[in-house]
Amino acid sequence: MTAVIETQGLTKRYRGGQLAVDRLDLTVPAGSVFGFLGPNGSGKTTTIRMLMGLIEPTAGTATVLGKPMPRAVRTVLPQVGALIEGPALYGFLSGRDNLLRYDSADPSADPRTRRARVTTALDRVGLTQAAAKKAKAYSLGMKQRLGLAAALLQPRHLLVLDEPTNGLDPQGMREIRSLVRELAADGTTVFLSSHLLDEIEQVCTHAAVMAQGRLLTQGSVADLAAGARGRLAVTTPDPGDAARLLKELGVIEVSVEEDRVTGELPAKDVELAELNAALVRAGVRVRGFGIERASLEDAFVALTGEGFDVAG
Incomplete structure (x- = not known):
């Protein structure tokens, strides 16, 4: 499989005529760390929700791991780890118990090794010391880490992250960046949406830029930056x-x-x-x-004619 995610003419129009995604042709190479960029309202989250089968497209097609979405959602999603629009947590449960609950909801998960998986996931995101604390007492950054841990309970072919460093301090950002690199080195394709262009440039191999629901460009990060004049x-x-x-x-x-x-x-x-x-x-x-040397931010400004909206 050369493309883990591929769309052709993918379109989403909401009631009232709002065109959120307009004929998107996107290709995410297998084994890449793919940055998905765009200002507020560009259609990034809508695209991710269509890819994950959470909403139906108005037109066009999308395949994830070689299967059509949303038709193959039951086959595809067990192979995908996702953190979209922040984690959904049980506030009255501890971090560890949240992960145990998530893991038990996975029909493919072996209950005999459940606690070992949860312990490993907590350790990978640096939450071992806070595992017994109730989730409602977690900071925003800790909640992001716990959501990422839930996405990593099982080995995944694809990891989809929507603003994964939201709420993290600089040390936490470095740790997540290092973790993304480790996952990619192990063969996991990582698709991440972020407004932090510097973070994308440091960790991503490929990227796409969207604005007003349309794809402006996609390709390797090096090629995109080279396309902007220094x-x-x-x-x-x-x-x-x-x-x-x-x-x-x-x-x-x-x-x-x-x-x-x-x-x-x-x-x-x-x-x-x-x-x-x-x-x-x-x-x-x-x-x-x-x-x-031109940066990815230079390329973004050249393409959109505007600075990057951090609310995106």
């Missing part, structure tokens, strides 16, 4: 003079921050050596000069 960066003790001259030479969107001047090169070919020489001839003391 910015010229000049370090100098004469930032004002450097900024003024760069504007005269055609550099656009010039900005100054202390001793650092950055800008976007014009579409026409510009010889970098000539820019540097022009700065020196004008008496600008150049201490650093070069093109900064």
Whole structure:
């Protein structure tokens, strides 16, 4: 199987005419860590809910693990771990008892090894010390960890995570990032939706960008970032003079921050050596000069024309 998730013309229109997902053609390669990006209202969560068989599409098709969804939901979901829109927990039960309840609801789970599975899952997400505490006393970050533990009770071919680092501190984010890498190394395909572009760039091998229900682009993270143009960066003790001259030479969107001047090169070919020489001839003391590699955030802004909405 080369694609773990594949959609063709996937569309969801709600009552009243709202078009949430518009003819989505998405391909998630097997073994990838796939980042699903988009601002608030772009259709990410609606797409995930259709993929998991939680809602019916209006048109188009979706296959997960090679099976049509939602028709094959009973066959597919036992092979999928999912954390969507936050975990659903029993507040009056402890973290451990929540996982025991989840595991007992899985008809494929061997009851003889249930406690061992729960113990392992708690340890993987760093909740061993809080296992006896009632879930209603958990912080938001701890609840996210417990939901992730529930998704990891059994070996999974596919793990679907919607904002998995929501509520976590920086240390918790690093731990989840490390866990995602471990799972991918073991052969699990990870599909995660997040508004943290830096996190996506650090952990994902592939990504897709959505806006207003439509797919803008998809591919490897390296290729998406490479498609965005890098910015010229000049370090100098004469930032004002450097900024003024760069504007005269055609550099656009010039900005100054202390001793650092950055800008976007014009579409026409510009010889970098000539820019540097022009700065020196004008008496600008150049201490650093070069093109900064474009980031996934640069690619996102270039595609959508807007900053990333953290509420997404």
